Amino acid sequence: MNLYDLFASRFPEDRTTCAIETHDGLYYTWNDIERASAKIANLLHNLDLPDDARIAVQVEKSAEALILYLATIRAGYVYLPLNTAYRAAEMAYFIHDAEPSVVVCSPQNFGWVSQIAFMSGTRHVFTLGDDRTGSLLVRAALQSTSFHTVDRKPDDLAAILYTSGTTGRSKGAMLTHRNLASNAMVLHDYWRWQPGDVLLHALPLFHVHGLFVASHGALLNGSKMIFLPKFDAKEIVRDLPRATVFMGVPTHYVRLLSEPGFDASACANVRLFVSGSAPLLTDTFDEFKERTGHTILERYGMSETTMLVSNPYDGERVAGTVGLPLPDVSVRVVRGDGLPCDAGEIGDIQVKGPNVFKGYWRMPEKTAEEFTPDGYFRTGDVGKFDEKGYLSIVGRSKDLIISGGYNVYPKEIESFIDEMDGVVESAVVGVPHPDFGEAVAAVIVKKPGAPLSEEQVIAQLKSRIANFKVPKRVMFVDELPRNTMGKVQKNVLREKMQATAAETA
Numbered sequence: 001m002n003l004y005d006l007f008a009s010r011f012p013e014d015r016t017t018c019a020i021e022t023h024d025g026l027y028y029t030w031n032d033i034e035r036a037s038a039k040i041a042n043l044l045h046n047l048d049l050p051d052d053a054r055i056a057v058q059v060e061k062s063a064e065a066l067i068l069y070l071a072t073i074r075a076g077y078v079y080l081p082l083n084t085a086y087r088a089a090e091m092a093y094f095i096h097d098a099e100p101s102v103v104v105c106s107p108q109n110f111g112w113v114s115q116i117a118f119m120s121g122t123r124h125v126f127t128l129g130d131d132r133t134g135s136l137l138v139r140a141a142l143q144s145t146s147f148h149t150v151d152r153k154p155d156d157l158a159a160i161l162y163t164s165g166t167t168g169r170s171k172g173a174m175l176t177h178r179n180l181a182s183n184a185m186v187l188h189d190y191w192r193w194q195p196g197d198v199l200l201h202a203l204p205l206f207h208v209h210g211l212f213v214a215s216h217g218a219l220l221n222g223s224k225m226i227f228l229p230k231f232d233a234k235e236i237v238r239d240l241p242r243a244t245v246f247m248g249v250p251t252h253y254v255r256l257l258s259e260p261g262f263d264a265s266a267c268a269n270v271r272l273f274v275s276g277s278a279p280l281l282t283d284t285f286d287e288f289k290e291r292t293g294h295t296i297l298e299r300y301g302m303s304e305t306t307m308l309v310s311n312p313y314d315g316e317r318v319a320g321t322v323g324l325p326l327p328d329v330s331v332r333v334v335r336g337d338g339l340p341c342d343a344g345e346i347g348d349i350q351v352k353g354p355n356v357f358k359g360y361w362r363m364p365e366k367t368a369e370e371f372t373p374d375g376y377f378r379t380g381d382v383g384k385f386d387e388k389g390y391l392s393i394v395g396r397s398k399d400l401i402i403s404g405g406y407n408v409y410p411k412e413i414e415s416f417i418d419e420m421d422g423v424v425e426s427a428v429v430g431v432p433h434p435d436f437g438e439a440v441a442a443v444i445v446k447k448p449g450a451p452l453s454e455e456q457v458i459a460q461l462k463s464r465i466a467n468f469k470v471p472k473r474v475m476f477v478d479e480l481p482r483n484t485m486g487k488v489q490k491n492v493l494r495e496k497m498q499a500t501a502a503e504t505a
């Protein structure tokens, strides 16, 4: 099997129809997808790479970026997408850890990315711009437009997605062809993809939501995607009337509701709005329904498991819940003693099924720790089922902030802050934010007399880590509150931060 074959078997009969329309008015047909992915697959194949070669990609969104993903799968290699916000220290870690045979980066980043890659032993570095420029396409242009898709076993790797670790550094979640194929098929049926569907795609292509959930649905349905390079509420309002399906993170819905031209007429053709990656506030759900007449379908997933729970397409979509376990996916909520919770009782969410990943890249002990003896994956999310079987996520046992759909691990940010001159120690917490849902905030204990300001902390961090991880606020305190065990009381800090924000508002 190969995931690409599954998609190709569902491409429309007439392959001259449009598969991807870009914001700058280009049309890619299904033939284009097939031929261009063949060219890139041939290029990769001719590099004589090992069978399990990782192809690490940090490029801006474009139709070619999606085609590169498909080409990698087609050639039987392992796709490793990286957030374009990552800076040198983050990239160095991923490349060093994953040891990719090929790195593809934006032309403007070639200098520093290629240096990191070559120093880590990567042999091939290509560039790919969002305007059809770069060495990847130049080299691929010389290749054949036909390629015999490489056969892979269901359990072979198709992708590695790095997810930051609560302790230590990021872990690479290994996803197989079976994981991705099974989830794509289940969601295709569950969300009733149908002839004539058009997906308005405004999500980034380097995470589960945009790369798998959204694109796979359209590919499997032979549906056109309207590709926007990034979310822009005005452009969404402009393009939505031509779409039937839209998927977004809660911030997208919050921003749409703030857009004056957004109303029921903009959504006249849409049959499905999906939200995920972060909690959707009931207020947003209600206001959206009132403004447009549409009930947002909220679902829940993660890099290690792709999608596991979803509100139903036909049945009741309940605000504040993420819905029911997907077909073939077994989800349970358990107490500290491992026994299943009753309805209404809060516990740890665990999952088992064909969607659950193979393990963390080169971390067998960590992988073993995250699975129960009977094979369930511990999600690190805390929740409860109601009497009707709907799951609500009420918290996380992992120390994680989700800001605008991006995960930020406080420990990672604290380690960068603690390295700064003049800092004794720090604690990073998530605080409510009207746009991003949660925002990163830092509380710092300075050395006596150290001339460190909020602006300096933010500026130093911006030069080192991805922008979305940089605290939006920094507060200085004399000491961090700790409990009797010596653990920093982050809830106290969150309250303090909110009280200060309210005072200064």
Ligand code: MLC
Binding pocket: 203, 204, 207, 208, 209, 210, 230, 231, 249, 251, 252, 276, 277, 278, 300, 301, 302, 303, 403, 404, 405, 406, 436, 467, 468, 469
């Ligand atoms: C951008 N910024 C963010 C941010 N995104 N800060 C915190 N959190 C974020 N998510 C920074 C910018 O760098 C900028 O910093 C400032 O905030 C304002 O930026 P903006 O122009 O308003 O942001 P924009 O570029 O419009 O991006 C916002 C966004 C984007 C919501 C469109 O973050 C986004 O696409 N989020 C989706 C993430 C996603 O796909 N998640 C899926 C993960 S998969 P400065 O300093 O320059 O002012 C997953 C599994 C699952 O979780 O279940 O799906």
Ligand code: AMP
Binding pocket: 163, 208, 275, 276, 277, 278, 279, 280, 298, 299, 300, 301, 302, 303, 304, 322, 379, 380, 381, 393, 396, 402, 407
């Ligand atoms: P990631 O590691 O980026 O894949 O993020 C996965 C995490 O996002 C999950 O473990 C949840 O904590 C969170 N998440 C995803 N979807 C939802 C949702 N609908 N509601 C609340 N949290 C969500």
